Amino acid sequence: MSDDSEEFRSGSEDEEMSDYGASDADMDVEDDDDDYGFAGAEEVSTVPKVPYKVLPKEDLNKQREKALREVMDVLGIDEDTAMRVLRKYKWDSSRVQEEWFSKYDQVRESLGLVDEPGPSGRAACEAEERCFICFDSFPVRDMRSAACRHYFCKDCWRGYITQALSSGPACLDLRCPSTECKQKACVPCALVMELASGEEQSKYSTYMVRSFVEDNSSMCWCTGKNCENAIQCLVDRGPDEAMDVICSCSATFCFNCKEEAHRPVSCKTVKTWLTKNSAESENMNWILANTKPCPKCSRPIEKNQGCMHMTCSQCRFEFCWLCQGDWKEHGERTGGFYACNRFETAKKKGEYDDESRRRENAKASLERYMHYFERFDAHSKAREKARLDASKVSKDWLEQLADITKTPTSQLKFINEAWNQIVECRRMLKWTYAYGYYAFEDADRNSEVARHKGFFEFLQGDAERSLERLHEAAEKDLGAHVTKARNQADGGFDADAFQTFRKNLIGLTDVTAGFFDKLVKQLEKGFSSMEADYAGQVDDGAGPSGVNEGGEQAAGAAGGPAATGTTGHKGRRSKKARGVDEDVVLLGEQGFWTCNKCTYNNQDLTARRCEVCNEARAGPGGGAGNRR
């Protein structure tokens, strides 16, 4: 890890880093200001205010009542009506007011709000009337109706309400059952409450509370297990815009799609990716790519070793793997056990081409998928492990450490922060593999996409390496310190070594945050503007041929020396601005040049080809300039 110092410095130069994860303000380092060379750290503001709010049950009820009260006061309506109109407009009270005052009649009609035509005088009426549900007759005073005055007996109402309640939250918009009711009058909440059983009443109330979250576009329930909190979004979100939230129960998920938090990858990619992972189609793909059907019984057969002489384990048919003909016709005269002349001839004639090409394609696509999935899965598992470790560390180890080091736990916060950073970065990293799978499908056919892919993988690689270092330090080094300190009981604690460890860990946390920030920002911005960005920088110094050259430079940066990618934008710009000639000098200062293809750092500055992969060297001194 010889380039640690280099990356530390570069991390501090990146002014925009750490939107998430390690918060520099909380880092609270009391002893020295210039620690770890993080001069820029103080400039970074505190954790940005999150664009959402976690609402525990009580707060949720308060908010709901406040929203109701506001509409009731402004519109001069009762609570029942306020509920209905708020539900209709998804609890957007400004929209409610707008619609209510501009389209009063329409809104009321759509909600089934009917004016009751004066007192009915039925309360004391002894006369009997027929209920149009059960066809029995009842004294009028024992019958009930909505404001539309279609009367039914209490039993039928009860049955109607029970049925509605059992079919879900739609019961909140229950309407008069009469087929004659042209206005489709709403059934008042009071009537439901009068006739429903105790259990049903509480169900109805629950639906009313749930509506505040479920019908509300700026609210959602926390997806955490047994968590009853709601999350309120405080900003305007575009349709389908992802937003990661962390509930106070520590569940993290995306506000939009409710999947696990997945910034910077879009909800759509996540959905396709997860569907793909669970789909059987991949199994089919494997079977297609790696098996052939037995020519006799058609069962798929995988050839995992040996010669071309196959015997189906099911029907015992013996055949040649290549041409799938009966083995009886094979042997020495058709080319021996590892070849088949019949197949070769047929292939030349083009008879097998289609099938084998399909097989090849399927195999290639499966391999590509496996590449991304394996990494996605590995980071996913690493994250789960890190989560468990993190909680173990903060629960068990911190106190012990505090005891041994004789420092308050608040001073050991940096350990928690490192672990949080690890968990968070594992999550982001895993999603970048889903992103990579879909974003660069055309890399083989389109050189521009290939360049983007190169740059993406470069950023991803930086982030990944940095994270691995951080994870190792947090896991092994911390463990070592704890064990050592434990063994030496009191007095033997090596304070200096611990200080070094602390500096190292805080530094790594920060650098990692910087790398991930860069990666996330680039993914969110997309790569299409990449060329333009770089072209602009080149234009400063290299004149009008900039655009084309920009492309080359971008590719150079992608596979280029670590310094190019890791320094902040400012640093890079000034370096580019100095022009091509000085790059040669810079290369000299650096002591190596990096191969664009395999990223090996070649020590021989005069070499024109990479020592490892023999790729022609790009950039100054290499062949790139002549290629165009």
Next chain:
Amino acid sequence: MNPDQAAQAAQLPRRIIKETQKLLSEPAPGISASPSEENLRYFNVMILGPQQSPYEGGVFKLELFLPEDYPMAPPKVRFLTKIYHPNIDKLGRICLDILKDKWSPALQIRTVLLSIQALLSAPNPDDPLAEHVAKHWKENEKEAIATARQWTAMHAQG
């Protein structure tokens, strides 16, 4: 009414008895419905194919069952005669809103059967139950109607 039926009837809700009586005494035009002898909640129904529809001239048999929670829950209705119709599948199940979420306890057997009769006059291929029939209907209505006519002649006559 035999004694067995009388005993059954005693347990039936008044509404069902009244509906049954009315169905028998004042049948709707083109519709007949009579309860089965073994089970008074089970009705044998016949609907005549409406005029000017591809089902004209056909007699369609259906079964109708009143579940325990009728009239709070809708009756269950199914075609027994094969019919070529975008909203009726090959098992005779019917796609009709009032038989599902638009059911109201104020609706009756009679209204349901009238609605089904109306569905025969006006198929709705945009809300299909039988996908391929609906597709046929939308792509080549003339041909689909001819097929429906053929099926009527084949299955609903004689």
